[in-house]
Amino acid sequence: MQAMLEQTSGDLEIDRSDWELVKFGDVAIQQKGTVDRENTDLTRYVKGEHMYSEDLHLREWGELKDEYLGPAFIRKFEEGDILYGSRRTYLRKVVVAPFDGITSNTTFVVKANEKRIDKRLLPFVMLSEGFSLHSIQNSKGSVNPYVNWKDLSGYEFLLPPLSKQKDILDLLQGIDLSIQADIELRASLGRRKTSFFNSAIYTPVDSLGEFGRKKSNFPVHKLGELATRFQYGISESLENSGDIPVLRMNNLQNGVLDINDLKFVAENYNNLDDFILNQGDILFNRTNSYELVGKTCIFNEEKRFSFASYLIRIVTDKSKLLPEYLNFYMNSPIGLSKIRKYRTPGVSQSNINANNLKRLLIPTPDLEFQKHLMSQVFRIEFAENSVNTKVCEGKALLLKLVNQVF
Structure with a gap:
């Protein structure tokens, strides 16, 4: 590439x-x-x-x-x-x-x-x-x-005439093939990351239990026992510009925060300071489509941000639970399956309220084990992000060439 x-x-x-x-x-x-x-x-x-x-x-x-x-x-x-x-x-x-x-x-x-x-x-x-x-x-x-x-x-x-189309195809398809190879490598690293986490936290068993055919290697606690705060976001009407950016459900993408599409609220919103996010806060998407409800990400931005009412802020007790560990668990296939057991269907949206979220069962190693495990996960994630950068560069190049040709 x-x-x-x-x-x-x-x-x-x-x-x-x-x-x-x-x-x-x-x-x-x-x-x-x-x-x-x-x-x-x-x-x-x-x-x-x-x-x-x-x-x-x-x-x-x-x-x-x-x-x-x-x-x-x-x-x-x-x-x-x-x-x-x-x-x-x-x-x-x-x-x-x-x-x-x-x-x-x-x-x-x-x-x-x-x-x-x-x-x-x-x-x-x-x-x-x-x-x-x-x-x-x-x-x-x-x-x-x-x-x-x-x-x-x-x-x-x-x-171009048919006789010249092959040369253009060779160029465009060559780049596309390279992009697909990187996408597969990225997916492979993602699977490796999940497998590494699971092998550290669970042991396979024959019978079905709380975590499917896996048994936790560590004590299991409810999220409500491991967090100090569950807070719904602001319900104020939002604007396209303003003082404070407000994160919404579309800003939560695959466990990370995407801040490319933002709405805003005025600085003088009532009790705004109580809705300003802190680094390490977990954002949980409580209302969305049946397929997407339960999206989660960690907030680590340095600037002032608030969050909308379809999100719940979770503040962990950092003496018991690392935010990074919780974010990874809640985005893992096992974590997501347990979260979505609590979704209640609506006409076009599903919902998971804070009380049900507090019941979420979480394998809880001691803090040092969590830190060591997440440091290893982050090493794989670093490689995954590097490959993702190549994918983005390849896609940008492909579109650039398509637009030069046509």
């Missing part, structure tokens, strides 16, 4: 003298095949949330036998088809299907017109800034904007 970064750090020199101005509809064919779900051999489906922004690779999907799907899930796709999210197109969701399956009628299923374009090149066109802006600008509606195929098919761009 480093060699690619150096070789492609500047602008590409491209001779477009024999390139042709085409419309998207000239090179892309919308597929409208439908499926009777009661009489099909297909077993997998893809929802919008299974597709990641600016990622051509499908990493999640569902099994038809496991979940009720609404009547919109009738659209058939085949391996190699392109799936494009036509709702909220600013999310830039484009994936290449790795198998045959079903999706909703709000996801466009696209095949390449292979007389005009190599089918492997079309997904990269759909990642380009020009295509995305056209899709966004032609979207209709405000709450859940959508684009029509007719409007999308009118997008114009310069396309």
Whole structure:
């Protein structure tokens, strides 16, 4: 990857003298095949949330036998088809299907017109800034904007002749392959980190117990016995700018804090000082979708931040429980499964209240063991973060080159 970064750090020199101005509809064919779900051999489906922004690779999907799907899930796709999210197109969701399956009628299923374009090149066109802006600008509606195929098919761009498309593909696919290798390495390090933690805390057993088929090697306490404070955040209406940034549920991502999208509250908010976070505070997402409720992260920022009402601040008794240990446990598969036993379903949201959170069972080694264990976990995490930096650099490079070409 480093060699690619150096070789492609500047602008590409491209001779477009024999390139042709085409419309998207000239090179892309919308597929409208439908499926009777009661009489099909297909077993997998893809929802919008299974597709990641600016990622051509499908990493999640569902099994038809496991979940009720609404009547919109009738659209058939085949391996190699392109799936494009036509709702909220600013999310830039484009994936290449790795198998045959079903999706909703709000996801466009696209095949390449292979007389005009190599089918492997079309997904990269759909990642380009020009295509995305056209899709966004032609979207209709405000709450859940959508684009029509007719409007999308009118997008114009310069396309190289088939004889020259392979050279471009070799460059883009080479970078993409390198990114995928780093993503797999990152995932491997994540699995190693979890395995290391589990092997230190649990012993496998044959019978089912509090932690599945694992037994804690240490005394088990309720979280309420290990923490000194459980506090709900502020319920004030938030602004796009202001004095104090307020963390919300979207700022909790995979156990870490993401402060790229913030709302604010005025400095004169009543009792604001009581809602200012301290380093080492644990933030728990008490209300979210059924799949996402229970997200947790640790706060370690130096600036003044507050937190919104859908979050609970947990302050640990640091003589008994390291915040770092608690954060890792609550984000681990075993910890999450125990947390989500307490979720109560709502119309569109699930909830876990503070009283139930206090009942969460936690294996509790002595403080020195926690410190030693977390120092080893952090060593693996450091390597994981280094690989993640490479992934981010690779993705940025890929998009840069896509936009230079198209």
